[in-house]
Amino acid sequence: MIFYFTGTGNSLWAANMLSAELKEDIKNIIDIQDEMFITDNIIGIVCPTYMGDLPWIVKQQLLKLKIKPNTYTFAVLTSNMGKSGKSNDNADKIFCTAGSKLCSFFDISMPGNCLISSKEENEKRLSEAPDIIQKIINDIQSRVINYKSKGVKADNNFIKKSFFYKNKSLLQLSPLKKFKINKDCNGCGLCEKICPTNNIIIKEKHAVHGNKCAACYACMHWCPKNATRV
Ligand SMILES: Cc1cc2nc3c(=O)[nH]c(=O)nc-3n(C[C@H](O)[C@H](O)[C@H](O)COP(=O)(O)O)c2cc1C
Numbered sequence: 001m002i003f004y005f006t007g008t009g010n011s012l013w014a015a016n017m018l019s020a021e022l023k024e025d026i027k028n029i030i031d032i033q034d035e036m037f038i039t040d041n042i043i044g045i046v047c048p049t050y051m052g053d054l055p056w057i058v059k060q061q062l063l064k065l066k067i068k069p070n071t072y073t074f075a076v077l078t079s080n081m082g083k084s085g086k087s088n089d090n091a092d093k094i095f096c097t098a099g100s101k102l103c104s105f106f107d108i109s110m111p112g113n114c115l116i117s118s119k120e121e122n123e124k125r126l127s128e129a130p131d132i133i134q135k136i137i138n139d140i141q142s143r144v145i146n147y148k149s150k151g152v153k154a155d156n157n158f159i160k161k162s163f164f165y166k167n168k169s170l171l172q173l174s175p176l177k178k179f180k181i182n183k184d185c186n187g188c189g190l191c192e193k194i195c196p197t198n199n200i201i202i203k204e205k206h207a208v209h210g211n212k213c214a215a216c217y218a219c220m221h222w223c224p225k226n227a228t229r230v
């Protein structure tokens, strides 16, 4: 089973590539409802890096998992710079809490959706990504272990310590303030549909944001009217 979270689509692409080659089902992390016991022999996480960490929503959802002690586990983090900070240690904490540990960790550099790279750089990353993913697939198929588990479980502050938890730091860190919807919004509803945390509703033909934003930037990048700005 491959659990994924995506805002703008990079991690969904990676999850689909892994799923097709490894013949593993994929499940959106957002769809995990209650505590979930999975007996699969292989379990993976695919998601974006947010400020050198896993997104808070990923942490929150995956702490509902229970897995077998000998499960082969992996995490693939997509990011702008190909460096995902403490995401590996925090993925390990999630798997340790679930009943196993992290076996393998992989980074893949994709077009950034927060700091935007040049068109040339993004094209280069997109052209290199299939080969990088294939190498990751080969490693997973041969059950590579490239991470030494710290054996530490998530503590009570695990989710709260995330940079963008409940918008807290969005309000503090310029230019990542709360999104502003300008007059070009025509209420088309696309952002409401794609928002992974159901944080947007359309009121009187205008998008209105709530307070459970995961900072994924999907609403901003996908808006056909360019009406969502930071
Ligand atoms: C709020 C936010 C924070 C980010 N922080 C980082 C970061 O610390 N390092 C990095 O390399 N990329 C960072 N990125 C870029 C994303 O990790 C990258 O574009 C990712 O592939 C997006 O995945 P998605 O398309 O599946 O949502 C950040 C993006 C966002 C929206």
Ligand code: SF4
Pocket: 181, 184, 185, 186, 187, 188, 189, 190, 191, 192, 202, 206, 207, 222, 223, 224, 225, 226, 227, 228
């Ligand atoms: S996608 Fe853009 S135009 Fe459509 S409702 Fe959202 S903000 Fe408005």
Ligand code: SF4
Pocket: 007, 194, 195, 196, 197, 198, 199, 200, 209, 212, 213, 214, 215, 216, 217, 218, 219, 220
């Ligand atoms: S409000 Fe926008 S940035 Fe926040 S979770 Fe929804 S789509 Fe992502």
